[in-house]
Amino acid sequence: MNLSKDLMAASSTPLVLGILAEGESYGYQIVKRVGELSGGALKWTDGMMYPLLHRLEHQGHLKANWRTAQTGRRRKYYQITEHGLKTLKVQYRQWEIINDALSGVWRDLSERSQWSNPDGLQAG
Amino acid sequence: MNEFDLESGISEWKAYLSGKDAIKDSDTRELEDHLRMQVDGLIDAGLDSDEAFLIAVKRIGNLDVVSREYAVVHSGRLWKNLVFSAHTDKRDTTVGLREFGVVLILALCAATTFKLPFLAGIDFEDENIPFFMRNFSLFCLPYLALYFIWKRQLEMSGLQLLAAAAFAGVLFANVYPFSPQGSTEILTVLHLPLALWFLIGVVYTGDWWRSGSRRMDFVRFSGEFAIYYVLIALGGGVMTGFTVGMFSIIGLDIGWLAATWIIPCGAAGAVLVASWLVEAKQGAIENMAPVLTRVFTPLFTLSLLSFLITMLVTGNGIDVQREVLIGFDLALVLVLGLVLYAVSSRDPDTAPGWFDILQLILVLSALLVDLLALAAIAGRISELGFTPNRVAALGENIILLVSLSGSAWYYFRFIRGESGFSSLEKWQTDYIPVYVLWAVIVVVVFPPLFGFI
Numbered sequence: 001m002n003l004s005k006d007l008m009a010a011s012s013t014p015l016v017l018g019i020l021a022e023g024e025s026y027g028y029q030i031v032k033r034v035g036e037l038s039g040g041a042l043k044w045t046d047g048m049m050y051p052l053l054h055r056l057e058h059q060g061h062l063k064a065n066w067r068t069a070q071t072g073r074r075r076k077y078y079q080i081t082e083h084g085l086k087t088l089k090v091q092y093r094q095w096e097i098i099n100d101a102l103s104g105v106w107r108d109l110s111e112r113s114q115w116s117n118p119d120g121l122q123a124g
Numbered sequence: 125m126n127e128f129d130l131e132s133g134i135s136e137w138k139a140y141l142s143g144k145d146a147i148k149d150s151d152t153r154e155l156e157d158h159l160r161m162q163v164d165g166l167i168d169a170g171l172d173s174d175e176a177f178l179i180a181v182k183r184i185g186n187l188d189v190v191s192r193e194y195a196v197v198h199s200g201r202l203w204k205n206l207v208f209s210a211h212t213d214k215r216d217t218t219v220g221l222r223e224f225g226v227v228l229i230l231a232l233c234a235a236t237t238f239k240l241p242f243l244a245g246i247d248f249e250d251e252n253i254p255f256f257m258r259n260f261s262l263f264c265l266p267y268l269a270l271y272f273i274w275k276r277q278l279e280m281s282g283l284q285l286l287a288a289a290a291f292a293g294v295l296f297a298n299v300y301p302f303s304p305q306g307s308t309e310i311l312t313v314l315h316l317p318l319a320l321w322f323l324i325g326v327v328y329t330g331d332w333w334r335s336g337s338r339r340m341d342f343v344r345f346s347g348e349f350a351i352y353y354v355l356i357a358l359g360g361g362v363m364t365g366f367t368v369g370m371f372s373i374i375g376l377d378i379g380w381l382a383a384t385w386i387i388p389c390g391a392a393g394a395v396l397v398a399s400w401l402v403e404a405k406q407g408a409i410e411n412m413a414p415v416l417t418r419v420f421t422p423l424f425t426l427s428l429l430s431f432l433i434t435m436l437v438t439g440n441g442i443d444v445q446r447e448v449l450i451g452f453d454l455a456l457v458l459v460l461g462l463v464l465y466a467v468s469s470r471d472p473d474t475a476p477g478w479f480d481i482l483q484l485i486l487v488l489s490a491l492l493v494d495l496l497a498l499a500a501i502a503g504r505i506s507e508l509g510f511t512p513n514r515v516a517a518l519g520e521n522i523i524l525l526v527s528l529s530g531s532a533w534y535y536f537r538f539i540r541g542e543s544g545f546s547s548l549e550k551w552q553t554d555y556i557p558v559y560v561l562w563a564v565i566v567v568v569v570f571p572p573l574f575g576f577i
Contacts, residue, residue: 027154028161045185046162050154051193058197058472060537060544065475066150069157076154083542 003042012044012052014091017061020080021088026069027053027076053078061087128174134159141187146195159184198472223275224400230271231396234264235389247384254309256388258297261317264395266290269327271396275403276330289323300571307513308571314454318563321346325556339553340468345402347465351416352398360390417466421482424459428489435496452497453520459490460524463531464552472545476538484535491528497521512574516566523562527555 003011019025019033030053031046056062061084069075080088134156142152159180166176184190241259246252266286273282297316302309328345329338364382371378466483498521505514534548 026157028158031158045190046158046183047155047185047187047190048193050151050158051190051197054194055197058544058546060542060547063475063541071157071160073157073160074153075157076150081541083544 008044013056013061014088014095016049016052016056017080017084017088017091020062020078021085024077024079026078030078056084060084128172128177130163130173130177133174133177134163137181141191144187144191144194146191146198151194155184220404223404226274227271227396227400230267231393234267234392234396237267238263238388238392239385254302254304254313255298257313258309258316259294260392261320262290262293262297264392265317265320265324268324268395268399271399272324272327272330276327278327278330282327285326286323289320293320296567300576302571302576306577307511308574308576311512311516311566311570315563315566319560319567322557322560322563336550336553339556340549343464343553343556344468345399347461347468348402349398350461352401353394356394356398357391360387360394364390414469417462417469418479420462421466421479421486424462425482425486425489428459428486428493432489432492432496453517453524456490456494456497456524457520459486460527463487463490467549467552470545472549476541480535480539484532484539487528487532487535491525491532494521494525494528498525510574512570512577515574516570519562519566523558527552527558530555 015034015037016030019030019037025033027046027049031044031049034042034044053062053064057064057078060081062078063081064076064078066074066076137159138152138156141147141155142149162180162183163173163176166179167173171179241247241252241255246255266289269282269286269289273279273286276282293316297312300308300312302312325339325342325346328342329335364386367386368378368382463483463486498518501514501518501521505518530551531548534543534551537543538545538548
């Protein structure tokens with residue numbers, strides 16, 4: 001499913017920071033991980049991942065270094081910083097609030113059965 | 125069908141990518157690695173190389189859209205693009221010529237405006253020198269503003285702003301009854317150009333100063349303008365000297381011509397020409413700017429440190445007996461300008477390095493010097509009371525203190541890896557209005573406040 005642009009913009013930062021909190025990684029692997037985490041439902045334009053990584057690097061959330069990969073090519077590896085971890089924690093709390101509120105809305109909707117459980121939407 | 129050559133496909137794709145201004149070699153390398161990983165993965169999954177290549181290219185996305193995203197993230201590159209895109213245009217030569225024509229006309233207008241007071245009988249006599257000093261920025265900066273209003277197509281709203289600002293400038297430079305050689309007059313001479321330069325900033329940015337990255341562009345512009353202006357002034361000085369010398373060989377003294385026509389008109393016109401050069405020749409100066417900051421940052425650091433050490437060793441306090449405090453502030457402003465310019469020309473992508481540590485040392489030593497000056501002024505004021513010079517110096521030192529402290533703090537955090545370079549940039553661009561506000565206060569409020577002394 002393609003997400004709206006706003007939703008993408010809002011969710012991409014915590015997703016990338018969260019993935020990098022698992023350990024150092026590089027663009028291709030992060031894109032793959034996003035696919036795995038969403039069961040293939042989240043599809044990003046791969047090329048957009050890099051400007052995002054660069055912005056997070058500017059903001060000091062990530063630091064990067066170039067190393068030679070096993071393939072023999074130079075590759076840029078990204079690592080989360082202290083500052084990035086702090087931001088991730090803040091974002092985590094914010095998303096929890098949204099998550100809770102939205103779950104409440106979905107639950108109410110399905111209880112009142114005003115909405116006969118649209119495709120793929122599970123109550124609770 | 126199987127004759128698809130993967131390598132040539134990839135190099136074509138790369139060639140298209142590196143044609144984008146916003147994308148640097150390192151970005152191409154990063155994206156190429158991604159593409160190859162994707163292709164290898166798809167071939168392992170059983171696809172032919174041509175299929176794998178097509179899918180991988182599609183997943184990376186439309187390169188025009190992707191490169192636009194790069195340009196947004198790296199706004200310094202975007203600035204470059206704006207300038208270069210005008211040159212890749214087919215109508216390049218006519219557009220360039222028209223712009224040059226506009227600049228030439230505006231430069232001539234500025235030069236002519238300088239001579240207008242002569243018609244009213246105000247010429248370069250000693251008693252009129254203060255008049256020319258107060259008004260110099262008004263002779264040239266409005267034309268520079270016109271250039272940017274034309275270039276950024278600001279039309280009526282830009283013209284109204286310019287008219288209001290120029291009127292206010294003329295008013296505050298000429299209506300106040302300054303006492304001859306008074307200090308409030310000198311303060312106006314020093315601060316009015318700064319206030320007017322902000323007007324240039326507003327029309328230069330085109331979007332009325334709203335975004336931080338546009339402000340940073342203006343800082344970059346200001347630094348490069350200063351470099352070009354100095355270069356033109358040096359060249360002009362040499363040329364004038366030679367011309368006067370040649371005429372003196374054949375027994376003609378044209379010194380008066382140089383003093384009343386060539387130098388003042390040239391100085392006014394050069395403001396336009398220097399700005400146009402910054403706009404048009406971005407590529408040339410770009411290589412120079414980082415070099416210049418790298419040369420002068422260590423030198424300034426050395427100079428400030430040796431000043432501090434000498435003070436410490438000899439025990440000489442800052443001499444406030446003479447009213448040189450304003451000059452002292454100017455030196456600190458120069459340091460601040462250097463730091464700002466270095467920040468604006470730095471590639472925000474690179475990790476903190478020795479040069480950033482040097483910058484931090486420069487900021488810290490300037491901070492120390494500022495504190496010492498502040499203590500000296502405060503002592504002077506509590507001892508002998510307020511004068512316009514002392515209050516101006518006090519205000520400027522406090523403003524610089526806050527600005528330098530913020531810069532030092534964000535530099536420190538950046539070097540420690542606790543925050544990105546963008547927070548330092550944001551601090552500095554957010555603070556710019558404070559300088560302007562102070563300049564306006566000094567020009568508008570100080571003379572009446574201190575009785576025009």
